[in-house]
Amino acid sequence: MDNPYPVNLDLTKKTVAVIGGGKVAARKIKTLVNAKAHVTVISPALDPKIDQTTITWIRKAYAAGDIRDMDVIIACTNNPAVNQQVTDDASHFQWVNNTSDKTQSDFYNVAQIETDQLLLTVSTKGHSPATAKHIKKELLTWLKSQKWFGEGR
Ligand SMILES: C[C@@]1(CC(=O)O)c2cc3[nH]c(cc4nc(cc5[nH]c(cc(n2)[C@H]1CCC(=O)O)[C@@](C)(CC(=O)O)[C@@H]5CCC(=O)O)C(CC(=O)O)=C4CCC(=O)O)c(CCC(=O)O)c3CC(=O)O
Numbered sequence: 001m002d003n004p005y006p007v008n009l010d011l012t013k014k015t016v017a018v019i020g021g022g023k024v025a026a027r028k029i030k031t032l033v034n035a036k037a038h039v040t041v042i043s044p045a046l047d048p049k050i051d052q053t054t055i056t057w058i059r060k061a062y063a064a065g066d067i068r069d070m071d072v073i074i075a076c077t078n079n080p081a082v083n084q085q086v087t088d089d090a091s092h093f094q095w096v097n098n099t100s101d102k103t104q105s106d107f108y109n110v111a112q113i114e115t116d117q118l119l120l121t122v123s124t125k126g127h128s129p130a131t132a133k134h135i136k137k138e139l140l141t142w143l144k145s146q147k148w149f150g151e152g153r
């Protein structure tokens with residue numbers, strides 16, 4: 001993504017479908033639930049890190065039609081062909097994050113540090129997510145050394 005448009009989204013009135021319920025899904029869902037989005041997970045299995053009380057789990061493999069009423073879609077299975085199918089099934093007005101292929105994504109997730117009064121986000125514009133994570137950790141260490149900074153997470 002050469003020319004991203006950075007924003008903070010209010011997802012409280014939005015429906016989000018996460019296709020796949022594994023380790024990567026668990027991380028994305030944690031951030032979505034924190035944002036109070038309405039999350040539906042479509043997956044035959046669910047990682048134990050996903051709190052079932054915070055989401056709606058539809059226990060099955062993805063099929064066309066599952067994402068029809070969803071505003072935001074995260075294709076997160078360990079099968080790139082399924083993730084591509086989900087991407088292809090989405091309408092142009094839905095927002096898709098294909099976690100296995102950044103060239104097929106309408107938006108990228110970011111590394112973040114959040115407190116009550118502050119949200120810092122880091123993106124490498126898709127070039128190196130591990131670097132974004134690293135920069136976030138370095139920033140958090142610096143922030144914690146500042147007298148004015150509260151507890152980051
Ligand atoms: C494009 C993007 C789309 C998106 O997912 O939104 C994307 C894509 C891909 N990530 C891949 C791999 C990894 N991603 C992570 C971690 C994170 N990835 C995140 C974001 C993004 N990842 C978006 C761009 C972010 C930017 O602009 O910098 C973070 C920041 C936010 C989050 O996920 O919440 C989160 C850190 C959160 C934190 O800790 O703070 C790790 C490290 C780890 O897991 O510890 C690895 C393994 C190491 C490595 O490969 O680097 C692969 C290859 C998959 C494969 O092998 O098939 C793809 C696919 C591709 O590049 O096409």
Ligand SMILES: NC(=O)C1=CN([C@@H]2O[C@H](COP(=O)(O)OP(=O)(O)OC[C@H]3O[C@@H](n4cnc5c(N)ncnc54)[C@H](O)[C@@H]3O)[C@@H](O)[C@H]2O)C=CC1
Pocket residue numbers: 019020021022023024025042043044045046047060061062076077078079080082098099100129
């Ligand atoms: N964007 C990112 O941040 C990252 C993306 N990835 C990508 O994410 C993908 C998933 O990785 P993990 O979560 O570690 O895999 P995982 O193996 O932990 O989980 C995969 C999940 O997909 C589900 N699934 C499989 N087929 C399905 C189908 N047809 N319909 C619905 N659900 C289905 C499984 O039941 C399981 O819950 C990887 O293939 C990799 O390409 C990996 C690391 C980071």
